[in-house]
Amino acid sequence: MDIFSFALQMEKDGENYYRELAEKSKNDGLKEIFTMLADEEVKHFHYIEKMQQKENLPELVESKVLTEVKNIFIKMRNGKLNFEPGHYIDTTEETNAYRKACKIEEQSKQFYLDKAKESTDPQARLILEKLAAEEQKHYRIMENLVEFVSRPEPGNWLEDAEWHHLEEY
Secondary structure (H helix, E strand, O other): OOHHHHHHHHHHHHHHHHHHHHHHOOOHHHHHHHHHHHHHHHHHHHHHHHHHOOOOOOOOOOOOHHHHHHHHHHHHHOOOOOOOOOOOOOHHHHHHHHHHHHHHHHHHHHHHHHHHHHOOOHHHHHHHHHHHHHHHHHHHHHHHHHHHHHOOOOOOOOOOHHHHHHOOO
């Protein structure tokens, strides 16, 4: 399997997994987050397709997913979107589902970084590094959801230090 086929399948698998999480979630905020992440994977898929077809590529625009997710968390904190751990399926299954998403994102990031190191084309290397950075953002979001459902502290979870890295960097 060539790099493009593998990358396309990886992005499609990520999209499908996030759509499955959105479908199972009973929380509107989480549904929105998972749908947003699935849509991000679709964007990556189409970009990789263009790379594969050697089309002229537009600049890979850095997503605003961290800012958007943080806004959803603020809405949940302010009671506009109710959130309780275990509202998805049960806390153990929820945590395991989010850990699986973390693993998927980490593998995607590492794949893009490895391929960037192997690339002799400076433009391809830059694109692969940007894709890796986007996957890292997804990982951080899911990592924080794992932390939250594992040990929630109602009322102050968004202000806790563990959420500080949802800022744009």
